[in-house]
Amino acid sequence: MTSNFTFLAAEFPTVHEAAVEAERQAGVSPTAAAFFAGKTVELAVKWAFLNDPGLKLPYQDNIAALLHEPSFRRAAGEAVFAKAKFINTLRNRAVHEEKTIRPGDAAGAVKELFHVCFWLARTYARKAKPADGLAFDPSVLARRDETLKKAFAHLKAQQAELDAKNGELTKLLSDRQNLDAELRRLRAEVAAARHAAEAMPSTHDYNEAETRDRFIDLLLREAGWALDRSEDTEFRVEGMPNEQGIGFVDYVLWGADGKPLGLVEAKRTRKDARQGQQQAKLYADRLEARYGQRPVIFYSNGYEHWIWDDVRYPPRQIGGFYKRDELELLVQRRTSRRKLAETKLNTKIAGDKRPYQQRAIRAIAKAFEDETERKALLVMATGSGKTRTVIALVDLLMRAGWVKRILFLADRVALVNQAAGAFKAHLPDSAPVNLVTERSSEGRVFLSTYPTMMNLIDGRQEGKAKFGSGHFDLIVIDEAHRSVYQRYRAIFEYFDSFLVGLTATPKDEIDKNTYSLFDLEDGVPTDAYSLEEAVADGHLVPPVAISVPLKIVRSGLRYDDLSEEEKDQWDMLEWGEDEIPDTVEAAEVNKRLFNQDTVDQVIAHLMQNGLKVEGGDRLGKTIIFAKNQAHAVYIELGSTRPIRRLLDTSPASSPMRAAPTRRR
Known part of the structure; x- marks a missing residue:
């Protein structure tokens, strides 16, 4: 039987097979058609990334990340990108969320798939390319043959197979120097084919409307x-x-x-x-x-x-x-809604005997009301009452009729639980809901970690979004910084709300990208209350630095000073292309090496000289700062290996990769 996708058969057989199945299922099973259309897009896009050296792999190689990779969007153009995104969205609704797909949507997905596949063949085919005048024949979708409706369980199993292959593309292309000769030859041919195709403007009608x-x-x-x-x-x-x-x-x-x-x-x-x-x-x-x-x-x-x-x-x-x-x-x-400037603050929540908290609330209110801003950044020293200040702000905005539902985001469950307790204690009428543990509860203040909220945004109930773009009137980001936005920017792009960031980082140490996130000038937050001010006002006490007399962090490491076991570990480390060194300077110790004895000595020094509570029987609340996540894990787990290389798994070149964090 004639197919709209015959032009794929010669050079893209696996893509062709999936596309034909989507076409055949369109008149029989809309759900199956949506799945196979999405499968076709995934196969086509991964083929392009595997064979086109001009495409750069994103932070992960699932289909969503590949589609949004800037090098792919440039190569495909916005029309093809929009079509591929629509098809993938429909596939997710059909299979991952098990929603009913309308016959018209399924037929539309197959028609959009035709244009995506046309772009693939026109751009990358090395032999015969489809003519620009090639058009989709919708009558094919109306034909019925002996096609059997695919069981949903069969579709789920095929989707699981696709999901299991995520990561294979990254592994295959991670060592570009050792690509097999056949793949290197093919990539060179594909690059030449793409260059030739792009040199001739396409007159194909992609029917963008x-x-x-x-x-x-x-x-x-x-x-x-x-x-x-x-x-x-x-x-x-x-x-x-x-x-x-x-x-x-x-x-x-x-x-x-x-x-x-x-x-x-x-x-x-x-x-x-x-x-x-x-x-x-x-x-x-x-x-x-x-x-x-x-x-x-x-x-x-x-x-x-x-x-x-x-x-x-x-x-x-x-x-x-x-x-x-x-x-x-x-x-x-x-x-x-009433004027914020004329609405009284509840000083029982914040501001009583701490005027800087009232000042911070009024500064945010002024930015929202007088300057029609929708974002604010509050910089307050640890211990000065950031959470109580924002609770009082929420109370003000609620009573003035500016907000109804609030989302409070933190990067750790412990911080979410702590904030939930504070809202229950100081603003119980807000009916706070901890979304980490209470997914179905109703309330006005919702508290969540970033991953939990991402999952809730992606979820659907009876084909409808759980949260609309306007569901939350205010989002509060605890410990706002650039890496949070980079990793979870979809949250802030999806919701249309006021945005308030809280941070204890000194204002001159906040990177300019964080300021730009809140539409602020570098170094000029909406309001700030520094540690120095808090100490001067008597609300906090100054920190006391204690020098830890450890030779390794002062003098570095010498190979000749190590034990035989440590020397074996030293020799096994990956030192790169350089010769194995005889010494590591002090400045490089934390950058390149872990030493169990050093960790033990620092912990012992802390236990002996740290702040004691409960009559000296317990160590008081203490923050331990590590170099990065790997170092923190090493300290926490107490590795038995005397020396270990510090591997950085968070390269700056990959903005969506998890940034180093500090464990407490």
Whole structure:
């Protein structure tokens, strides 16, 4: 039987096989079609990364990371990237989340797959390339042959096989010097084929408008908008400043009272979504004139989305669309929220006898209210009451009607538990929910680790997102720093909320990228209360430094001074291309070596000279600073190996890799 994917067979047989199966299943099983379309994309993208030396592997080689790798997005172009992302999203809904796939979505995925596969063959085929005029034949999807509907268990098993292969690509390409001759030859041919293809502009019609509409439809339905009435899409408005005086709003998001809560203006995928801003404003003007309520404006090109509540704020990029209740609350707040400057602080929570806490809260409130900022960074010395200060801020914003639901994020479960206890003690009416242990509870303040929240964002319930982009009105980041944003930036890109960062790092030691995250000038946080100020005010005591008299950290290591066992360990270390040295200078000790005796001596010194509590029977609360994560683990586990090389698994060149952390 004729297939739309015949052009793949000669040079991309595995991709061809999966694509044909997606095509055959489209008329029989939408779920199976979605799975095989996603499988085809994964095989195609991994083929490209394996064989194209111009593509750089990201921090991990699962399909989501590969798709978003900048070198791939540049090579594929935004149109193909958007199509591949849509297909992968639909596959995840079908298999990972076990959601019902609509027949139209499955057929659309196969059609989008045709364009992704066309790009693959046109770019990388070394023999016959498909002609730019090649078009998709939808009639093939309507044909029925002897195809059997694939059992869902079979699809799950195939998905598990694909997932199990994540990491193989990285291993294969990690040692580029030892690639086998056949792969090196193929990579050279593929690079030449890509160069030749890119030298000739493509006239292929990728039908970007359909991709945009499918993606926007999918995201809106996930946000709970049914889009099943004629007035939901292509809604006619009159009084437009054009010759006919008529316009058609792409999507109108209606409230239960029949008034428009929002509108969505869709632009062609290749265009910047912001090009729809003025058109959307004109539509909002006409809807407001007709219904007496100004809708919140959204504009999107399918993969970039912007929100513009032009009554209060300039446009800002978001990760998706608001749910109905979230939009209703946003519109209601235009008239219901009170002035923060005129709302009293609850000094029983913070500020009583500590005026710097009141100052910090008022500084954030001023930034939000007078300067219409949506982000703030609070720098406060450890022990000066960051958590109580932010609880008092939450109380102020709640009572003034600015926020309803708050998300508090920390990088460790212990810190989440500690913050949850503080909210229960000082603001019990907020009904704090610890999402690490209470996934289904209802409340107003939710506390979570970053990985837990990432999983909850990705999850779906009955085809709808658990949290809409507007679910949280305020997000608080405990110990805000650049690495948190890099590793978990999807959280901050998805939610449209006020953002408050807390840190004890001195303001002159915070890197400029952290300041830029909060839209602040370098070295100028929203408010700061330093250790020196806290000591001067009598709220904290100054630290006392104690010198630890260890020869190794002062003089380094000499091979001749080591025991025979230690010398064997020394000889086994990977010293790189240099000769094995006879000495390691003091400055290099922590950089290159661990020494068990050094760790033991430092711990013994701490136990003997550290702060004692409970009548001297126990060591008081103490922080031990390690070089990085590997060093911290070595100290914690008490390795029996006398000497061990310090391996850095967090290269700066991989921003999404876990950054070194300090264990306490």
